[in-house]
Each structure stands twice: as C-alpha cells, then as structure tokens.
Amino acid sequence: MIISDNLKMYVQKLRSSNLRPTKQRLKICQFLFDRKKTFHFTVETLNKKINKNGTTKVSLATIYNTVEAFTSAGYLKEILTSKNKSYYDTNIKSHHHFYDEGSKELTDIHYSQIKLSKVPVPPKGKKIKNLEVVIRIQK
Amino acid sequence: MIISDNLKMYVQKLRSSNLRPTKQRLKICQFLFDRKKTFHFTVETLNKKINKNGTTKVSLATIYNTVEAFTSAGYLKEILTSKNKSYYDTNIKSHHHFYDEGSKELTDIHYSQIKLSKVPVPPKGKKIKNLEVVIRIQK
C-alpha cells in the first residue's frame, strides 16, 4: 500500500460517507492518514500542525467540524482521558492506552496486551458500549 | 457509627488537614459524608443540592474551592470519565465504574469485580499511577 498520493482514495472515502471532498478535508485526510503508525491528537495540536507550513490556512472551526465529521464517519475514534480536552485517535480498532500525566500523551496498548478475566454484568437494560482501559502513568 | 451529628468528627477531620471548619465546609461535609452509600457528583449537581433548601447559600466559588480542597485532602476522589465535566466520588478506595452515557451517572464496581489477568509493563522510567476501569454502558 503506497503511502503517498492517496488523494483519489480519500475522495472515494469521503464520498462514501456523504462528505464532499473539499480541499480542507483532503488536506486533513492526508495529514492524518498518510502514515503507518497510530496518531493521537487534540484539536489544538492538529490545528497547529495543519497550519504550520505557510500554505493556505484551514480555520479552527473547520478543524473542529472535520474532526467531528470524521469521528461520526468512523475514521477517527475519540479517547476519553482528560477532563478538559478531547483526544482523538487514528487507530479505530478497539485497543487500550497508556496516558502519561506528565507529557499528556497517549500510547497504544494492543487489545491483546490486557486480559480482563472477570468483568461484571451491566445493570439490566443496559449493555456495554466500550471497554477500553486507560492506564495512567507518570514518572 | 451514628450517621447524624457527626459535626465534631468533621471538625476534627478538617483540622487534621489544616482546613478551618467553616460553616460552609461543615455543611458540605454533612451533605457528602452523612450517608452510607457512595455518592458520585459533579460540581453542578453538588451546588444545586447544597443550595436547594432555602437556608443560607454557599457560593459556587466555595463549592469549587471546597471540592478541590477535599480532593487534595483525600476525602474525595476525582473520576475522569466525561470530556467536559469533572466527576467526584465519596468512595476513595480504589474501585471501578460503570458510566451510563444516557443518564451520565456513575455506578461503583467493587475492585474485586474486575480481574485484570494481564497488564502491560509501563514504558521505562514511568510507573502506573492509576488503573481503574470505566465501563461505558448504554441502553
């Protein structure tokens, strides 16, 4: 799988989610998905990186809109870890994380690296939506 | 252990943490700790409940200050679960939670009810600070 010039692929992908392939969305797609490793970010960090190079700017509102749209479309996963900032993850498979309280960074833990040998039954009428563990670490 | 008129006890407790036993703090202590079961709350809900009865009001700033002071003193535990609101817990023992995405309420899971038979080693130089699981549930 070639990692550059995936533009056509992203156009397809966006169209298949009823999202118009605008230049802003394609730019963000390339930035987020033209990479081999998981990428964890906040809107703040994404905004900085997208708008680093002196090229045409993407507005903060569009960064918010796009991250929301990509999350709804299933291209991104939101990771609930910090009380005052949303984190997002390009790895949409079910998996766990270390969250470093010092650097405020997330690191993937493969799903198989944590084994839950006993899990309680949810209250009646409710079902488990998500069981991903965040292990908080520090120095 | 009698559940009413624990005032003297709270006075001691506060003094032992170098917190003056003001009437606001005692009122909040009584509200939070004069109960047998775990209580989970946000500052918003606590503020409403403390100021429900037409008695003298405790300001929102004091609610924030007190929750912060009680958390630092170890009377309360902060539960990181929601991206835009802090949750607190009168149960300061290590334990797990269900978080209902519909009602936005926490329910305790006793520590022994979840067994982690395999846990990854943290990155070198880092140690695990907290390993409490939040299981997200919904209808």
Place this chain on the structure above:
DNA sequence: ATCTAGTTTATAATAATTCTAAACTAGAAA
C-alpha cells in the same frame, strides 16, 4: 477585644468547544 491568616464571595478571566450567519464552492442540472 484584637489581630491576622485563612476563607468566602461576586465577579472577571480563561479555555475548550459550539453556534451563527454570511461568503464560498462542489457538483448536479439546465
């Protein structure tokens, strides 16, 4: 009774996010 550090409070400030509404554009249709 006096004094002072700690506390409370109203209010302002901040930070993350969402909303609004006007300008812009992708792409379907004429």
Place this chain on the structure above:
DNA sequence: TTTCTAGTTTAGAATTATTATAAACTAGAT
C-alpha cells in the same frame, strides 16, 4: 458552460466549565 443549490468554510460571538482576582468576612490564636 452557466446556473443553481445544498453543503461547507469561516470569523467571530456565544456557551460552558473552570480558575483567578481582590475585597469583605471570620476562625481562632494571642
């Protein structure tokens, strides 16, 4: 092609949770 329109982008305002500020108040030591 040009026209048209729903979808999109954008700057800026609004909202929400929280923290900071600074003046008034008070616990409790002296």
